[in-house]
Amino acid sequence: MSLTDNIQDVAFTSEYNIDKVVGVWEGNFDKATDTETRTGGIGSIYVYKIVHGQDRPVFTDLLWSEDGNNWVDGGSSLSGGNTSISFSDSENIYIVASSASGTQWFKIIAFWINEYDSTNPLVEAVTPDIKDRLLDGDDNYQKILLDVSSTYSPGTFSTPETVSIPHSLGYIPNAKAYFEPFSGEVWPLNAGGISNYFLYDFAQDEAYMKIYSDRVDVEVNKYSNDTRKVWVKVYLDA
Amino acid sequence: MPKIRLDQVIFSTLHPAYLNYRTDEAIMEVDTSSIPDGDTMEQNVVVPTPKVGTRADIYASNGTVSTLVSSGGRAAASAVYTYTSTEVARIDIEYGSYDIYIYLRITNNTGGPISPPAQTLTFSVVQYDAPISTI
Numbered sequence: 375m376s377l378t379d380n381i382q383d384v385a386f387t388s389e390y391n392i393d394k395v396v397g398v399w400e401g402n403f404d405k406a407t408d409t410e411t412r413t414g415g416i417g418s419i420y421v422y423k424i425v426h427g428q429d430r431p432v433f434t435d436l437l438w439s440e441d442g443n444n445w446v447d448g449g450s451s452l453s454g455g456n457t458s459i460s461f462s463d464s465e466n467i468y469i470v471a472s473s474a475s476g477t478q479w480f481k482i483i484a485f486w487i488n489e490y491d492s493t494n495p496l497v498e499a500v501t502p503d504i505k506d507r508l509l510d511g512d513d514n515y516q517k518i519l520l521d522v523s524s525t526y527s528p529g530t531f532s533t534p535e536t537v538s539i540p541h542s543l544g545y546i547p548n549a550k551a552y553f554e555p556f557s558g559e560v561w562p563l564n565a566g567g568i569s570n571y572f573l574y575d576f577a578q579d580e581a582y583m584k585i586y587s588d589r590v591d592v593e594v595n596k597y598s599n600d601t602r603k604v605w606v607k608v609y610l611d612a
Numbered sequence: 613m614p615k616i617r618l619d620q621v622i623f624s625t626l627h628p629a630y631l632n633y634r635t636d637e638a639i640m641e642v643d644t645s646s647i648p649d650g651d652t653m654e655q656n657v658v659v660p661t662p663k664v665g666t667r668a669d670i671y672a673s674n675g676t677v678s679t680l681v682s683s684g685g686r687a688a689a690s691a692v693y694t695y696t697s698t699e700v701a702r703i704d705i706e707y708g709s710y711d712i713y714i715y716l717r718i719t720n721n722t723g724g725p726i727s728p729p730a731q732t733l734t735f736s737v738v739q740y741d742a743p744i745s746t747i
Binding site for chain 2: 390391392393394395396397398400435437444445446447450451452453481483486488494495496497498499500513514515516546548550565566569582583584585593
């Protein structure tokens with residue numbers, strides 16, 4: 375019997391993809407002088423830009439801090455109430471700062487979006503020194519079962535829509551989702567209406583996620599009145 | 613330098629992938645004590661991590677609902693926290709040296725005191741070694 379018939383015993387297998395990291399950035403910025411202000415009908419956010427070097431958006435994963443010591447997740451807040459999130463478009467990664475004063479530290483990891491569109495552009499391959507390319511087998515790699523995109527229809531005034539992605543696992547899996555609250559921008563899920571700091575424009579969609587043993591539901595609250603996309607990754611529990 | 617299509621490779625050839633994924637669980641019994649109007653109640657659970665610099669994706673469930681936490685504090689809470697009224701709930705993730713702290717923060721903006729309903733939040737903490745330096 376092949377090891378791939380017992381996927382839980384395999385740290386890495388070529389049968390399933392894993393998340394592909396295309397860039398890592400660490401640093402800090404002055405929120406007063408290094409950010410741009412985006413103003414919408416609801417309010418303003420302050421964004422710091424990083425050129426990511428790909429020609430289409432990337433998924434982003436953010437850790438951030440206000441002192442370089444205490445780190446929180448993107449979307450999470452510090453006890454003082456400030457918060458931050460990251461998103462991308464075809465040129466830049468944007469880090470949203472929740473105030474326009476002080477210093478913010480960041481660690482950004484960017485992932486390739488397989489299902490962004492049908493172009494699948496060529497990227498520069500890298501040939502590292504073989505001694506730097508370790509396959510650490512302490513535990514598993516998280517393997518991707520489904521890597522799909524879908525769309526939701528136009529709607530306004532917080533019209534709800536559920537984008538449901540079925541799977542056949544029979545248990546509640548790990549899953550991630552991103553969506554397109556503005557055309558051409560890929561954001562992590564965020565929602566909460568008037569209590570959502572990242573909601574700054576009346577044409578900005580919101581979304582959150584529910585995971586079931588037979589499907590993943592991305593619950594969208596629509597404001598944009600435009601057809602937009604969601605991306606969902608479902609992982610094997612193995 | 614050769615060029616490749618990243619949708620056709622398993623590993624990223626640009627950076628190391630997340631590796632050593634493991635799952636831990638933490639349970640939070642939501643504090644039902646009265647919260648005065650205008651106050652914020654905060655409680656947390658702690659999940660130890662084996663290494664400094666661990667990255668985590670955290671899922672929460674309350675009964676049949678399960679959702680991703682790490683992508684938005686308010687979004688995460690709205691899917692798993694059972695509200696009393698119109699209070700604002702958040703779930704926030706903080707990284708210590710060898711611990712991950714999961715905070716539930718409830719801000720009472722209802723105009724009167726509230727007592728959160730008794731409920732149990734179960735957190736599934738998926739940890740990785742990530743290509744970032746030591747936190």
